[in-house]
Amino acid sequence: MSKALVFGAGVSGLGAKKLLEKNGYKVILVDDKKAMSSEEALKILPEIELFIKSPGVPYTELVKKAFELNISVIDEVELAYRYIKKKIKNPKIIAVTGTNGKTTTTTKIKELIQYCGYKCEFAGNIGRSFADLVAEDIGLDYIVLELSSYQLENVKEFRPDIAMVINLAPDHLDRYEKSEDYYDTKFKIAAKQEANDYFIANMNCHESSKRLEKVKSAIWKISLEGKEGCDLYPEDGWVVYKNRNIISVEKLSLKGRHNLENVLFIGAVAEIIGLEEEKLRDFLYNTKTLEHRMERFLEVGNSLFINDSKGTNIESSKMAIEAYHGCILICGGVDKKLDLKPLVSAIKSHVSKVYLIGELSDKLEQELIQGGYPESKIIKSNNLENSVRLIQKTIDVNEKNNILLSPATASFDQFKNFEVRGKTFKELVKKYFTAGEKS
Secondary structure: OOEEEOOOOHHHHHHHHHHHOOOEEEEEEOOOOOOOOOHHHHHHHOOOOEEEEOOOOOOOOHHHHHHHHHOOOOOOHHHHHHHHHHHOOOOEEEEOOOOOHHHHHHHHHHHHHHOOOOOOEEEEEEOHHHHHHHOOOOOOOEEEEEOHHHHHOOOOOOOOOOOEEEOOOOOOOOOOOOOOHHHHHHHHHHHOOOOEEEEEEEEOOOOHHHHHOOOOOOOEOOOOOOOOOEEEEEOOOEEOOOEEEEEOOOOOOOOOOHHHHOOOOOHHHHHOOOOOHHHHHHHHOOOOOOOOEEEEEEEOOOEEEOOOOOOOHHHHHHHHHHHHOEEEEEOOOOOOOOHHHHHHHHHHHHEEEEEEEOHHHHHHHHHHHOOOOOOOHHEEEEEHHHHHHHHHOOOOOOOOOOOEEOOOOOOOOOOOHHHHHHHHHHHHHHHHHHOOOOO
């Protein structure tokens, strides 16, 4: 019996284990907290034929030794892809990556395809793992994958029918030596595509545009700024395709410039796979925003609370901050070693008071003061509950206030993930602002 090692017992690793066992492998699960230790695994490594590294796992001694022994090291996305390509009938794959907007775009593509009557599910960096989904073998027409840079690091044969990079901005410099390494990893999403595949390119993104020469598939171009050479673009209040007005911007239920960019990608997918434009319009005019993404979840008096816990990088939070000029901001989390100057500039221009939480607090406080933001407007509250409690004590809800959680970084210093962070924020706001809590 062939032996495979799965390193990491999270969602990705457990999905890989399930699929490998379905295909007759003896699986050794390695996780220093939940399963066999890395130290023990080193002893059995020469017996291993296939090594699956979970995306969140760093390149430890065990991973490096596997490379040295010429063991095939892949990730769970590659494993799942190889499995479905062996099937007689396999679904079309639509793969989405980028720094911001990928979850909204992935979710709405999936929902649109379902709305049009096809069997479609999403997986990857959202919901369940790709391997877990294909192990169920439920006869899908399409699979929409949200893929992080971590999930693309060890793909080899992975070839989506449609791929896209929504946009690129500096992120994860705690993982990559420089931004260019992160951008190049994102573009591995299209590395194995061929002429009869499709790549949707954001022509407003400089880092994407300069990498298009590496793309071998048919390129569809979208742009928020202009129509020259582009397939989809906004003009005079419409999204235009082939000189036809196909979507009214005013009627879109997903508001804001960042969501219009997402709509262009969604529209491009619809045109590529031949979905009815009437159904595309009806869907985009009525679909709902996602939880944790600039989610306006509660109004108390004249005060609005916005949950943007998915603001896990600086560019994403900048968009949220700029959308709510004069807001009270809760910000902070893991220190990703990023340049904070763009965030400081946005806070200085648009934020009336900032509450700092998590590991990043000290560094962000120092840079805000150095950047000229008034020290009196900075409150180091350390965690979400302190922030909400202090805000409740200091504002009059009957005055106009926008209270925004947009952390600009990851949550792992204090929460399991951004979803838990967002749900905690909403629970705390309801506790302090609707339950008569005045402590």
